[in-house]
Amino acid sequence: MRLVSPLLKHVVYPGLSKAGYLRRVARSGPAVLTYHGVLPAGYDIIDSGLDGNLVSAQLFREQLQFLKDHHNIISPEEFRLWCEDGKELPPRSVLLTCDDGLRNVLFDMLAILQEFEMKCLFFVTGASLTHTPTMLWYEELFLMFLAAPESFSLELPEIGLRTDFRRHEQHSQWWASVTTLSRYDMNHRRTLVERIRMQLGLSERWDAEYRDDPVLSRRFLVMNMQELHQLTEAGMCIGAHTISHPMLSQSAPEVAWREISESKHDLDQVLGRETWALAYPFGDSSSVTSREIQMAEQAGFQCAFVNVSRDLGTQTPRFALPRTHITAEMTLAEFDAHISGFHRSLQELFRPAKLSAAVGSIA
Numbered sequence: 406m407r408l409v410s411p412l413l414k415h416v417v418y419p420g421l422s423k424a425g426y427l428r429r430v431a432r433s434g435p436a437v438l439t440y441h442g443v444l445p446a447g448y449d450i451i452d453s454g455l456d457g458n459l460v461s462a463q464l465f466r467e468q469l470q471f472l473k474d475h476h477n478i479i480s481p482e483e484f485r486l487w488c489e490d491g492k493e494l495p496p497r498s499v500l501l502t503c504d505d506g507l508r509n510v511l512f513d514m515l516a517i518l519q520e521f522e523m524k525c526l527f528f529v530t531g532a533s534l535t536h537t538p539t540m541l542w543y544e545e546l547f548l549m550f551l552a553a554p555e556s557f558s559l560e561l562p563e564i565g566l567r568t569d570f571r572r573h574e575q576h577s578q579w580w581a582s583v584t585t586l587s588r589y590d591m592n593h594r595r596t597l598v599e600r601i602r603m604q605l606g607l608s609e610r611w612d613a614e615y616r617d618d619p620v621l622s623r624r625f626l627v628m629n630m631q632e633l634h635q636l637t638e639a640g641m642c643i644g645a646h647t648i649s650h651p652m653l654s655q656s657a658p659e660v661a662w663r664e665i666s667e668s669k670h671d672l673d674q675v676l677g678r679e680t681w682a683l684a685y686p687f688g689d690s691s692s693v694t695s696r697e698i699q700m701a702e703q704a705g706f707q708c709a710f711v712n713v714s715r716d717l718g719t720q721t722p723r724f725a726l727p728r729t730h731i732t733a734e735m736t737l738a739e740f741d742a743h744i745s746g747f748h749r750s751l752q753e754l755f756r757p758a759k760l761s762a763a764v765g766s767i768a
């Protein structure tokens with residue numbers, strides 16, 4: 406599929422979108438889109454991989470206008486009624502969701518949603534239930550590696566982490582560290598990240614710029630509790646995204662359970678309403694297994710979302726609902742192909758049999 410992607414992106418999808426074909430494809434069920442926020446005006450891209458999950462304000466407006474012209478945006482509450490009671494939805498329904506609760510959702514994204522009179526389901530972590538400004542730990546780790554010397558050695562022998570860091574391997578080495586650190590509960594992981602900071606020779610205030618600069622802080626800090634309340638007062642819906650955003654599949658069972666169940670409990674308490682939806686952190690097939698899917702149901706959620714556009718072959722599909730991950734690179738024609746379900750149909754068609762079997766085993 407990866408081999409044909411440039412052809413799809415630059416030839417097939419633009420042609421089909423221009424001809425209006427994709428809007429005539431009948432998809433079953435609503436399309437669900439995953440955003441990760443809107444880049445603040447004046448922000449300079451630090452890393453296209455990391456920042457590519459957020460869209461510019463201009464792209465977000467173009468996409469919402471496209472949805473307004475050709476689709477029916479439903480509210481999170483309408484989605485919930487469809488999910489729980491089978492309540493009928495209009496054709497070509499689309500639900501907007503946004504993960505992580507970065508501050509830009511309040512200061513850059515909300516105004517655009519209001520301009521288009523659209524509602525969004527925001528998935529936030531436990532960090533948004535405190536008064537302390539915090540970064541997502543895995544983004545913080547990435548920025549630490551960026552701030553470090555060109556090459557260095559990292560050694561945490563008690564957890565089997567040893568890396569001779571090289572700048573050109575930054576992404577793979579960072580991701581390996583994220584996977585390893587996800588094994589530990591939030592407090593232990595925090596201690597380990599602090600030890601990494603010290604080994605890199607970074608001062609306690611190494612991240613001052615990200616915290617103090619008005620643009621960088623909207624990009625990298627998550628909303629605090631007061632800001633979260635502002636988002637709900639604006640009529641937006643809140644779902645859970647675990648306490649501390651680990652790659653759940655790597656966590657010990659008791660850690661994964663606490664991350665899922667306590668995030669619901671804490672949000673219920675703080676917001677004074679039932680939190681009915683969960684989005685698994687990272688949300689791909691390597692971070693969500695049948696164990697997390699069962700835990701989401703046992704914790705009392707009504708549904709849970711992955712972050713891939715295919716279903717995971719689970720027996721309980723309501724707890725592994727597919728979503729389309731929107732990136733800054735996505736053209737409007739690709740956007741059209743994803744929402745119509747056409748892209749997913751092609752994926753299913755071209756997926757090798759052994760991959761289907763592997764995905765099926767996740768359930």
Ligand SMILES: [Zn+2]
Pocket residue numbers: 504505646650686687
């Ligand atoms: Zn996330």
